[in-house]
Amino acid sequence: MHELWRKGKLIMNVSRLWFLLFISVFSNMSLGGLQEKTLMVNDIPRHYLVYLPQTLSTKAPLIMVFHGYTGSASLIMNYSNMNDHADDNGFIVAYPQGTSDLDGNRFFNVGYSFHQQSEVDDILFVRLLVAQLIETFDIDPRSVFATGMSNGGEMAYxxxxxxxxxxxxIASVAGTMMDTWAIDCNPESLMPVLSIHGTHDEITWFGGDPEDSGGWGAYRSQQDIRNFWIQHNELDQSITTSLADLDPEDESLVRLMSYWSSGSDVQAKFYIVENGGHDWPGMRYDWWNPLYYLARYQMGFGRTRDIDSSKMITDFFVEVARRGRAESR
Incomplete structure (x- = not known):
């Protein structure tokens, strides 16, 4: 096994410990409209959480939020604070939960090299789940969005x-596109995309891993991913902005690369976190919890405070919903 892969597994095992413990410290989250549900997929019970905003209108939009490798639906709900953003914007939020792999770690099947024998069909799971949620809660089928962290960001892609x-x-935080399916990626419609990624991410490398040195499988660089979506969405206008350094002590800066088209309403936004790690910038945490500092030291999780990822994502989706879904190509 590669040394970097062993390092990655060590980081994940340590992070899993604090993740499981970390769940208990978030006692102030919005739970008023939270439901825990199960959906049978190929005779496998698939679990998910769904949060209904305090003010729910008919034909509300839906955001699906996917957790990272070793994570859980409740974990990403807690640190992302998406429920509060749902209340502010009238979104319904669903948090699907992955299945457990042979190491006992929850995952979404995006084609990691050590999941090649897995028969879990998460695309089918999502299709069935979206259909069920649309029917149950009268969701607007033209306003369904996906986001996630790491493995969950890859699921969004x-x-x-x-x-x-x-x-x-879709929006991806610390995620990438695996070579095995990126090569055949050809969405049938234009696709608004938002990405947030740290240049010093030691789990999902900013420069990609074409040789599979890390053991996850070969995957694209952030530049390649950006170029793919610019070309697919036929974006011909751009501007790069340096965002305010709201927290000089976090040792990071954020650049926003925005792209749009003179011929459509489709946009793409890429937040590059200089010196950022494997992080959901602006995540919610309790400063007194030593486990937060362990995760920050191990992989930079929770370090960047210059942007609120969840707000960036929900604002992006709100704007897409307002403009209307892009037509098929």
């Missing part, structure tokens, strides 16, 4: 490639 008929836009 995979859905953009293989289930573009379902989604009006």
């Amino acid at each position: 995979l859905l953009a490639c293989q289930a573009s008929d379902l989604f009006a836009g």
